[in-house]
Amino acid sequence: MNQDAVRKSRPDFTWEHTELLRYKVEGSAPFRNVTRQVLFDDIAGGAQWRYFEVAPGGWSTLERHQHTHAVMVLRGRGRCLVGQQVREIAERDLVEIAPMTWHQFRAAEDAPLGFLCLVSCDRDRPQLPDAQQLRALRDDPAIAEFLEGQDR
């Protein structure tokens, strides 16, 4: 582990002494073109501070869980689904995801969507929607349009 108090950032939104990771194991959940970096682990009373980057046209997993997410967009733009809301998001916008709220992040077609995401180190596993839950989400035309073109 790095002993230096400062880790410099690079122009490509990676950081010194910080590993560029896969978002999740391929095939474990639906997603497209997402990377993950853990910026600080077990900090500030047990939090993990991550940076995710969704490449243009990519998207994170549609999921929900008991733990909360605190999110700030750091790079680019895109849209997010949070509960029943589909919202445009861009640099420095804040997103708070409450417990058991369906959520997903999608990058614009022509820009990445990079965001900071804070969670507790001690957290539950995400749940994926089943067919009935997906149908219920798609009953809302705005959500149906948001989800269009994804594998599920």
Place this chain on the structure above:
Amino acid sequence: MNQDAVRKSRPDFTWEHTELLRYKVEGSAPFRNVTRQVLFDDIAGGAQWRYFEVAPGGWSTLERHQHTHAVMVLRGRGRCLVGQQVREIAERDLVEIAPMTWHQFRAAEDAPLGFLCLVSCDRDRPQLPDAQQLRALRDDPAIAEFLEGQDR
């Protein structure tokens, strides 16, 4: 409290539904030209996520405490003192402040220094250096130069 999951950022680095606060009560500790915004409170298992902005030529309090800080520069540039290190910092650089480590942030003369800072909601009060501790810090010429021009 705002019920919307998304809070948009403004060009001046303030946010919707987020109060622009004083850094500390004036006179309670030495500092110059610093503002504070609490972006998320009691999130991710008990963390508080803040944004501080030091105006050009300003500086945060020189202090130490048992709790840790996880910091990311969001705007501008400046320098920080962390323990015995004086470092240049700029956008997206990460700073980790370990327990009981003297630290201070100074903005450049011609640019602000805005940074995200994560702490536990449950934390101890900062300690200020006494005259002897200040002398010990100033024994290092790099630190003496860093601290120059401050009231203490």
